[in-house]
Amino acid sequence: MTDPIRLFDRALLRRRRDRAARAGGDHGFLIREVAERLAERLDDVLRDFPRALMIGSRDGASRDIFQGRRGIETLIGLDLSPAMAAADAGPVVVADEELLPIADGSMDLVLGLFSLHWTNDLPGALIQIERALKPDGLFLGAIAGGSSLKELREALTAAEIEIDGGLSPRVSPFAELRDAAGLMQRAGFQLPVVDVDTITLTYAHPLKLLTELRMIGATNVLHDRRRAPLKRATLMRAMEIYVERFARPDGRVPATLDLIHLAGWKKATGQPQPRRRGTADTAMSDMLARLRAEVPGAEGDAG
Template sequence: MQTTPEIVDRKSLSLHRSRADRNKGMFLQKLAFDDVQDRLSLVNRDFTNVAVVSPFPEVWAAIFPNARVVPDTDLLDLEPKSFDLVIHALCLHWANDPVGQIIQCHRALKSDGLFMCVTFGGQTLTELRAALGQAESEERNGLSPRVVPMGEIRDLGALLQRAGLALPVADSVPMKVTYKTPWHLMKDLRAMGETNALSGRLRHPTGKTVFLKAASLYESEFGEDGRIPATFELVFLTGWAPDESQPKPLRPGSASTRLAEALGAVETPLKD
C-alpha cells in the first residue's frame, strides 16, 4: 500500500514549536492574521461557525475568540460539514500531505462555506537557502536538506481544485525583513518555531565552517546598507465548498450578445 512520504519529522517540529518565543517570535503570524482579517472584511458574509488550524492558538484566537482552534496534525480534529469558515493558518508548509489537509478542511465546511489558507510560498528565505547551499557545496562537496520545501503560487493554487473547492483564488504578498547579521535571522527563525525539522536532515553537527561560510556569502551576495534581507512570501488561498447558488462558467459558444455590441465598438472582420 502506498503511503505519504514523511518529509517532516513531526516530533522535532513539535519540539521546536514548544520552544518558540510567544512574545517576540510571532510577528509573521500576526501579519498573516491582519491580512486574513482584511480579506474577510471584503466578503459580504457573517461567519458564525469558525475553525482555525494553527499550532499557535493564542495568536489566532484574537480574530475569532469563539473559534474552534485545532493543531495541524495529519488528521485534523474537525467535524464534517460543521463550519462556514475554516482558516489554515501559516502551517501548510509543514504538512506531509498538503492536499490532504485542504481536503479535510473542505469536508469540515458546510455547503457554500469558505476555506482560507495562508502559507509560506516558494520565494521564502531564498537568500538563506542560496547561501547555505553554496557554503555546504564548497565546504562539504554536497547538500543536505535544511529548509522545508515550499510550493510556488501556481502549484499551491492547483491544490484548491484538487481538493474539490469552487471559485479558487491564489495570490501572494512578498515581504522583506532586514537583519543586522545572518545570526540574527537564525535566532528569529528559532523564535518562530521554524527551524529545520525535515526527516532527511543531518543527524550530526554540521560544524562552524559551513555556517561561517554561509554567513559570509549571505552578507557579500545580498547585503544592503550594512544589513541582510530575508524574503518571506505569504501565499493566500481561498475557495468555497460547492453550492448550487454559486456562479458557474457558461458553456463556450452560448453567448447571446456579441462582445462588440456590449462594448459599443465597431467590429472589423479580418481578411482570410
Template sequence: MSAQPDLFDRRLFRQFRERALKTARPGADFLLKAVAEDLEDRLSLINRSFRTAVDLGGHTGLVSNAIRNSGKAATILRADLFTPDPNLPAPDLVVDDALLPFGDQSVDLIVSALNLQVVNDLPGTLIQIRRALAPDGLFLATLPGAGTLTELRDSLTRAELEIKGGAAARVLPFADTRDLGSLLQRAGFALPVTDLDTVTVRYDTMFALLADLRSMGAASVLKDRSHKPLSKAVLLRAAELYAENHADADGRIRASFALVTLSGWAPHESQQKPLRPGSAKARLADALGVDEQKVRD
C-alpha cells in the first residue's frame, strides 16, 4: 500500500514561521491572542490540576501565559516550533510538531494553538500526543476548520478563472469539525469533544487581510501549489470581487475564521464510561411518569 503524498510543504511552513517571528508586526497576533484567552478560560473551568504542561508550538509565549494564568499546571514547558522565538527568552525545547520528542506517559497537559492544521499526518500526530500523555492527561487544541477564509478563497478563484481561464489552489483546505472529532476517537482519546466558534474580522481591503496572514506566517504552504505568483491584474480583480460580494454596508470586507477546539483525555480507569446495554436499574417509563407500552413482534 503506497503512502499518501504530503499535502503541505513543511520546509516552506518553517520559513514562513521564522519570517513572521523576525518581522513581528504589532497587532497581527490578534487571532492568536483570542485563541489563547479562550484556551485559558477552558482550562480554568477544569476541576483538576496538572503536574507538567506543554505549550506545543511556542505561540509567542501567549499559550504558556494562558496555562500559567489558569493556575492549572505546576510546571510549564514552552516548546517552540522549528526555531526559538527571537523575541522571547530561550524556550525549554524546540520541536517539530509532526515528530514529537516526548516519552510515553511523560506529560499531563498538552496545549496547541493554530499550527496543527499544517501537519501532513494529523492522525499520526494525535496518536503521538495521546501516547505522550500520562493516564488522565488532557490534550487541548484549537485550529482553523472548514469555513475559514471562504471569502478569500472565493474571490481569488473567481478572479483567476476570469482572467486566466483556470485557477490554482491558493487557500489551504481545512478539516471539518466532525472529521476532527473522529480523528480524536481514532487516536484513542477518551471523552473526545469538538466545538466550533466562527470569528469574523473586518478589513478595509483584501490587501490588508493578506498582510495580516503574512505576518501570522499563514500564507499558503500547499505542496502542490502554483509556483507562479498571482499577477497584479488577478489580485486587483480579486480585491474588486471581494469588495462586491463580501463587504458590509460601510464598505469594509469580512474575513471568516472557523476555529475548532479539540479536547480529549488519555484513558484512565477513573473516567466515566457508558453502561452496558441492559444494565439499567430503573425503567425509563417510571422516570417519565408514563405507562410502559409493549410492542408486539
C-alpha cells in the first residue's frame, strides 16, 4: 500500500474555514453565484429529486436557492468545517468530502458546491458520490478550473522571483476541462456533461481580492507551501505588478475564475445511452445539405 498524494493540507483547510465562519460578515457572494448557476442547470432537468445532498454547504447561506426546487423535500448539507456547519439551520453533517458518510443508493441528487477541487483524491470523491446516488440519480457539481486566479498567480510568481530570487507555490493548481470529463467517466457516471463558465470579478485593489479569499477560507492550503509567511516587501511588490499588468482603464483589477460544471447520472435500467462512435446512420454532410435546402441562406461547413 502506498500513501495517497497529499496535494492539499485538509486539516489546514478545515481551520481556515473555521476561522472564516467565526469572522462572520457577508462574504459569500461568490458561493451564491456558483449556487445560482448550478440551480439554473437543475431547472433544465424535468423531474423531481425529493432527497438531496449539498457537499460544501458551508454556513447554509445557499440552502434557500435549492430548497423546494425540483421537488427537493429534504436537503442535507455537508461541510468539512464544524464552525461553518454550526451556522447552518440544517440538517447538516460535518464530514470530509474524501470520506463521505452517506449510504449507498440513498440520494436522488448530489450537489457539489465549489469545494471538491480541494480534495486530494477527486476521482475517489466522485466514485463515492456516484455510489451515494439512487439508480437514475443526478450529480451536479462546480469546481474551480484551469485559469482561475491566473492574474494573482502571475503577480506572485513575478514578485517572488524579483524580490526573493525564487518562488514557491502560492495558488492552488486547478483541473483542466478535458481532465474533468475523464474523471466523470472513470467514476461511472452515465451521460456525463462537462462545460466551463468564465467569470471575471473586479476589485478596487488586489488586496481586496486577498481579503475576500481569506474571509471565505480559500487561501493557500497546499501541502508543500512555504511555511514562512510571505514577506511584506514581496506581497507589496506582487500587488504593484498585479496593478501594472492587469488594471483596467477605470483603475479596477480583474480576477478570473474558470468554473467547471460537472453533470452525470447514476446508471439505471432503461436509461438512454449514447451510441457508439461510428454507428450513426446519417452523415454530417447529408444533414448540412438538408439544412441548406430547408433554410434559405444557410451556409457553412462542419469544423
